[in-house]
Amino acid sequence: MGLVVSSYSVKMHLKAPEHQVAGHIAKDGKPGPLVDDKGRFFKPLQGDSRGEIEVKFYESFSSNTEIPDHIRRYFPVYHGTQAVEGSDGAAMIVLENLLSQYSKPSVMDVKMGSRTWYPEASEEYIQKCLRKDARSTTVSSGFRISGFEVYDHKELSFWKPDRKLLNGIKVDGVRLALRKFVSSNTLSDTSSKPDSAFASSVYGGSNGVLTQLLELKTWFENQTFYHFNSCSILIIYENESIHDDGARAQVKLVDFAHVHDGNGVIDHNFLGGLCSFINFVRDILQSSDESTDN
Amino acid sequence: MLKVPEHQVAGHIAKDGKLGPLVDNQGRFYKPLQGDARGENEAKFYESFSSNKNVPDHIRGYFPVYHGVQLVEASDGSGKLPHMVLEDVVSSYVKPSVMDVKIGSRTWYPDVSEEYFNKCIKKDRATTTVSLGFRVSGLKIFDCQESGFWRPDKRVVLAYKADGARTALRKFVSSNSLADDSVPDCAYASEVYGGSNGILMQLLELKAWFETQTLYHFNSCSVLMVYENESGGDEERRPQVKLVDFAHVLDGNGVIDHNFFGGLCSFIKFIQDILESSDNRCENGH
Numbered sequence: 001m002g003l004v005v006s007s008y009s010v011k012m013h014l015k016a017p018e019h020q021v022a023g024h025i026a027k028d029g030k031p032g033p034l035v036d037d038k039g040r041f042f043k044p045l046q047g048d049s050r051g052e053i054e055v056k057f058y059e060s061f062s063s064n065t066e067i068p069d070h071i072r073r074y075f076p077v078y079h080g081t082q083a084v085e086g087s088d089g090a091a092m093i094v095l096e097n098l099l100s101q102y103s104k105p106s107v108m109d110v111k112m113g114s115r116t117w118y119p120e121a122s123e124e125y126i127q128k129c130l131r132k133d134a135r136s137t138t139v140s141s142g143f144r145i146s147g148f149e150v151y152d153h154k155e156l157s158f159w160k161p162d163r164k165l166l167n168g169i170k171v172d173g174v175r176l177a178l179r180k181f182v183s184s185n186t187l188s189d190t191s192s193k194p195d196s197a198f199a200s201s202v203y204g205g206s207n208g209v210l211t212q213l214l215e216l217k218t219w220f221e222n223q224t225f226y227h228f229n230s231c232s233i234l235i236i237y238e239n240e241s242i243h244d245d246g247a248r249a250q251v252k253l254v255d256f257a258h259v260h261d262g263n264g265v266i267d268h269n270f271l272g273g274l275c276s277f278i279n280f281v282r283d284i285l286q287s288s289d290e291s292t293d294n
Numbered sequence: 295m296l297k298v299p300e301h302q303v304a305g306h307i308a309k310d311g312k313l314g315p316l317v318d319n320q321g322r323f324y325k326p327l328q329g330d331a332r333g334e335n336e337a338k339f340y341e342s343f344s345s346n347k348n349v350p351d352h353i354r355g356y357f358p359v360y361h362g363v364q365l366v367e368a369s370d371g372s373g374k375l376p377h378m379v380l381e382d383v384v385s386s387y388v389k390p391s392v393m394d395v396k397i398g399s400r401t402w403y404p405d406v407s408e409e410y411f412n413k414c415i416k417k418d419r420a421t422t423t424v425s426l427g428f429r430v431s432g433l434k435i436f437d438c439q440e441s442g443f444w445r446p447d448k449r450v451v452l453a454y455k456a457d458g459a460r461t462a463l464r465k466f467v468s469s470n471s472l473a474d475d476s477v478p479d480c481a482y483a484s485e486v487y488g489g490s491n492g493i494l495m496q497l498l499e500l501k502a503w504f505e506t507q508t509l510y511h512f513n514s515c516s517v518l519m520v521y522e523n524e525s526g527g528d529e530e531r532r533p534q535v536k537l538v539d540f541a542h543v544l545d546g547n548g549v550i551d552h553n554f555f556g557g558l559c560s561f562i563k564f565i566q567d568i569l570e571s572s573d574n575r576c577e578n579g580h
Contacts, residue, residue, distance in 0.1 A: 114399070114400070114552055114553055114556070115399070115400070119419070119424055119425055134404070139403075139404055140404055140549065141549050141552070142549075142550075142552035142553075142556075171547070171548070171549060221559055221563075222563065224563070263456070264456070264567075265425065265426055265427075265456065265560060265563075266559060266560050266563050268399055268426070268427035268556035268557055268559055268560040269399055269427070269556060271555075271556050271559055272399075272427075272552035272553060272555050272556025272557075272559075273552055273556075275505060275550060275552055275555055275556075276549060276550050276552040279506065279508070279549075279550050283548075
């Protein structure tokens with residue numbers, strides 16, 4: 001399904017993104033995100049204050065001169081807001097399409113923090129979050145996997161775990177998912193053990209996921225600008241020619257609908273969860289390194 | 295002869311016929327094993343920790359030495375009760391300033407009773423636990439102007455918001471009057487918080503361990519900070535950090551204690567900020 005809209009006399013070919021793994025999708029007449037053919041991602045401004053908060057964050061962040069350049073790369077580039085016809089004229093946040101440089105991306109969305117609620121939220125929201133946090137690995141591990149999609153190199157197609165299944169996983173399930181995410185063998189087959197074939201090219205190396213997460217962690221140990229409540233870390237890597245060209249793994253922070261001012265305090269909630277996630281990734285990298293040594 | 299400790303700032307106090315810890319004159323602290331599972335859990339932690347080969351020596355120094363369990367005459371007159379025998383961490387100090395800081399953005403943990411969860415979360419939200427990742431549980435600071443100890447009321451301490459916590463941490467290392475509203479001078483910040491053996495260095499050492507240790511989850515534990523005020527002699531402050539209160543410690547089960555780690559990092563930032571602003575003042579000749 002595609003939309004051709006005229007905006008400022010420029011025809012934009014908009015369609016639903018292909019690899020959305022978490023968050024809102026276009027359903028039941030409600031607008032979902034869209035992408036164009038020029039590397040841009042259009043996110044509908046959510047009702048209540050969330051859309052406003054996200055725009056306010058992007059405006060603040062893009063003009064914040066105290067953000068070091070090497071940290072800015074972990075955030076989607078912001079292109080302002082735009083009214084898009086065909087979506088009820090609703091305003092949309094225009095962002096960099098993080099997947100436009102990838103032809104066969106595996107993507108994982110990890111919600112960071114041992115709590116997704118925050119003091120400024122409504123009581124109703126806090127209760128809703130508490131329930132979800134307790135049911136998932138958020139409380140126990142400091143993060144939860146919101147969704148992922150991975151390319152199966154044997155079946156030559158993308159595989160996505162069942163959403164309900166993912167919501168009920170515990171610590172072991174998280175480890176398994178993180179292994180599957182970097183495996184090449186048949187993923188839909190639950191009896192075969194994930195081969196973690198791409199663990200070192202995706203998680204390891206001087207430009208791998210672990211190095212990037214560690215760089216982010218250092219920033220989080222000191223930054224008091226923002227509290228990234230309920231934000232996710234997106235992990236993306238390329239499957240096309242992975243053996244010849246490498247994985248081009250990238251870490252990006254996304255979803256800023258609940259970001260608040262830091263007020264001189266570090267984001268200890270995000271930092272704790274990030275450190276825990278780093279340990280999980282490191283463990284998998286080490287055990288896959290060990291098995292290749294054997 | 296056992297007596298009530300002079301410098302206890304938080305937890306149950308053995309006073310007015312209540313059950314609480316006692317000290318002897320040989321540097322030992324006797325903590326009664328509470329009736330419920332907590333005392334048992336704490337003793338179990340100490341047993342496990344003292345024999346755990348995976349704990350590096352330099353980290354072991356941040357924990358009170360454990361001397362097993364002994365039957366001792368209880369402070370409430372109820373006869374001989376089992377008590378955990380621990381190192382009294384303030385016994386080598388003559389006039390110690392002491393502060394107890396509960397670390398973590400939550401004091402509850404998975405699988406507790408609904409009653410306990412509700413009690414904890416209510417307190418966590420009312421104090422700085424949720425917002426800062428730690429809360430000041432108690433403090434007793436030597437006030438050189440008054441030549442005595444300043445100990446704010448527990449209710450005042452629990453009502454601290456971010457500014458209150460910051461002020462308490464500044465007062466902890468100040469030489470001017472503590473009881474009034476005068477701006478704390480942070481005169482001892484570099485001796486107590488700073489330096490190669492100061493509080494900040496010790497906290498950073500602990501932080502490095504917490505980045506990867508998956509042995510224990512230190513739910514509801516406190517960092518105790520102590521330093522000497524007695525002048526004369528070599529005038530060494532001897533600032534010390536100790537971890538205390540292990541009634542709610544659980545196995546790490548392969549996951550780091552992200553709750554404690556996050557709170558500890560936030561606490562470290564507060565100390566760093568105070569150190570930096572007091573250093574700047576010294577440079578400007580204030």
